[in-house]
Every structure is written in C-alpha cells, then in structure tokens.
Amino acid sequence: MTATEHEALDASPRLFESDLLDKYSRVHHLTPPLVYGPIILWLIAYASNYASAGYILLAFVAGYAAWTLTEYFGHRFLFHTVFPLPFGLGPRFQFLIHGVHHIYPSDPLRLVMPPLLSTPIMLIALSLIRLVFGGDFAWPMLAGFIAGYVLYDCVHYWTHHGQPKSKLGHLVRRLHMLHHFRDPERGFGVHAIWWDYVFGTNYEQGQTPGNRAV
Incomplete structure (x- = not known):
C-alpha cells in the first residue's frame, strides 16, 4: 500500500456543517475508560452495600455477556x-454511525464511540436491565455491560x-482486518x-485481508 493510500485511510473527514457537532464526533481513544471507569467502580461499590461478592460477580458477568451480544448484533x-x-x-x-469508518478505517479520532452516542446506549441498557432483572441486580449488571463496552x-x-504480540492478538486483528478489507x-x-x-x-x-477498503 502506498503512502497516499495510507493517508486516505487515516483521514478524518468533516461530517457535520456545525462546528460543535463535528468537534464532538471526534474523540480521543482513552475517553471511554476515563469516563466510564469511575462509573463502573461506583456501581460495584454501590452494589456491595446490599449484595455479596458472588452475587455481584454473577451480575457483572451477565452484564458483560449482554454487551458481547449487543456488540455482535x-x-x-x-x-x-x-x-x-x-x-x-x-x-x-x-x-x-458506521459507513464512514469503512471508508476511513484508521481515523484515530473516530475509532471509539463519542459519549454523545455511548451514553444513550447505557441508559437504554439500564432501563431494559431494570425492567427484566429488577433494581438490585441492575447496578452490578450494568457495571459488567459498561465494562464490556469499554x-x-x-x-x-x-x-x-x-x-x-500474542497469537490471540494476531487472530483478533486479522479477523477485524478481514471485515474491513475482505468481506x-x-x-x-x-x-x-x-x-x-x-x-x-x-x-x-487461511483467508487474508486484501488491499482495498470496503
């Protein structure tokens, strides 16, 4: 791949006429853990006031599993x-919401969700979890869901x-590159x-990525 092709994949195009909206469509990749890390810890600490460690762990794992399905579907x-x-x-x-990422897959400022998009997802998840599982289970389960998102x-x-650096790392990266450059x-x-x-x-x-973005 040429230097010009790399630059095209790394580009960060303007998406909105509004300067404010366009600014907030870009986000540093450390934003999710910095924003949601304290919330996860608070949710676990809050749940510890009324639930055992085993209960919290079960709810946390259930929340994480719920996120993985949310991610896939x-x-x-x-x-x-x-x-x-x-x-x-x-x-x-x-x-x-996604097409721009396939055109500019290496844009470093649009590889994680901006809080304007992720916050409504977390609120919807909280509402559904409380509806299905009830309030006590909801808080540690939401912690697991958010941890999965981060x-x-x-x-x-x-x-x-x-x-x-590892076989698993190479596998995860190869599969995502296949998604971008193969199918x-x-x-x-x-x-x-x-x-x-x-x-x-x-x-x-044995499938390998091609050399064209899709």
Missing part, C-alpha cells in the same frame, strides 16, 4: 443495515493502531469474536 444489523428512514435519510444515518472500544482502537458481511465480533462462529459469520481459515 449491533454491528451486524444496526451498523450494516440501511434503514428506510423518512426523507431518504437512511443512507446518511448508516454512513454517520473493552470493545479499546480493542477496536488497538486493532487499527496496535501491534499484536464486510462477516466478522461482526470485534473483541467478542466467538459469536461469529456461533452464528455462522466467521471467516474461513
């Missing part, structure tokens, strides 16, 4: 579907800008790669 159906929105806004919506964002940034209709798990094998959207062994 959200990427597969929300990020890769053009919705029939009024006024022909479907393609624009899909482009803003891990996802960190791994996503790393797959584009990190250097894998975008497979490989929807970014860090939760096992769901692709469960739901039949995994790549064949």
Whole structure:
C-alpha cells in the first residue's frame, strides 16, 4: 500500500456543517475508560452495600455477556443495515454511525464511540436491565455491560493502531482486518469474536485481508 493510500485511510473527514457537532464526533481513544471507569467502580461499590461478592460477580458477568451480544448484533444489523428512514435519510444515518469508518478505517479520532452516542446506549441498557432483572441486580449488571463496552472500544482502537504480540492478538486483528478489507458481511465480533462462529459469520481459515477498503 502506498503512502497516499495510507493517508486516505487515516483521514478524518468533516461530517457535520456545525462546528460543535463535528468537534464532538471526534474523540480521543482513552475517553471511554476515563469516563466510564469511575462509573463502573461506583456501581460495584454501590452494589456491595446490599449484595455479596458472588452475587455481584454473577451480575457483572451477565452484564458483560449482554454487551458481547449487543456488540455482535449491533454491528451486524444496526451498523450494516440501511434503514428506510423518512426523507431518504437512511443512507446518511448508516454512513454517520458506521459507513464512514469503512471508508476511513484508521481515523484515530473516530475509532471509539463519542459519549454523545455511548451514553444513550447505557441508559437504554439500564432501563431494559431494570425492567427484566429488577433494581438490585441492575447496578452490578450494568457495571459488567459498561465494562464490556469499554473493552470493545479499546480493542477496536488497538486493532487499527496496535501491534499484536500474542497469537490471540494476531487472530483478533486479522479477523477485524478481514471485515474491513475482505468481506464486510462477516466478522461482526470485534473483541467478542466467538459469536461469529456461533452464528455462522466467521471467516474461513487461511483467508487474508486484501488491499482495498470496503
């Protein structure tokens, strides 16, 4: 790949006419752990006032598992579907939430979700968890859900800008590069790669990324 092609993949295009919206569409990759790390700790500390360690651990793991499914199905159906929105806004919506990432996959400021997008997801998750599991279970479960999200964002940034040192690291990065440069209709798990094998959207062994962004 030429230097010019690398520069194109690394570009950070303007998305909104509004300077404010465009500014907040870009976010440093450490923002998720810095913003949500204290919230995770607070949720666990709060739950410890009324629940045992085993109860908290069970809820935390359930929340993490719920995030991994959210990651897979959200990427597969929300990020890769053009919705029939009024006024022909479907393609624009899909482009803003994910399509731009496939055109500029290495944009360092758009590899993690901005809080303006992630916060509503967490509030929706909290509402659903409280509805299904009740208040006591909801707080440590939400901690696990948010922890899964933070891990996802960190791994996503790393797959584009990190250097894998282990077999697992090489595998995770290779699968995500296949999603970008080989077949975008497979490989929807970014860090939760096992769901692709469960739901039949995994790549064949030996496949390698091409040299063209999709």
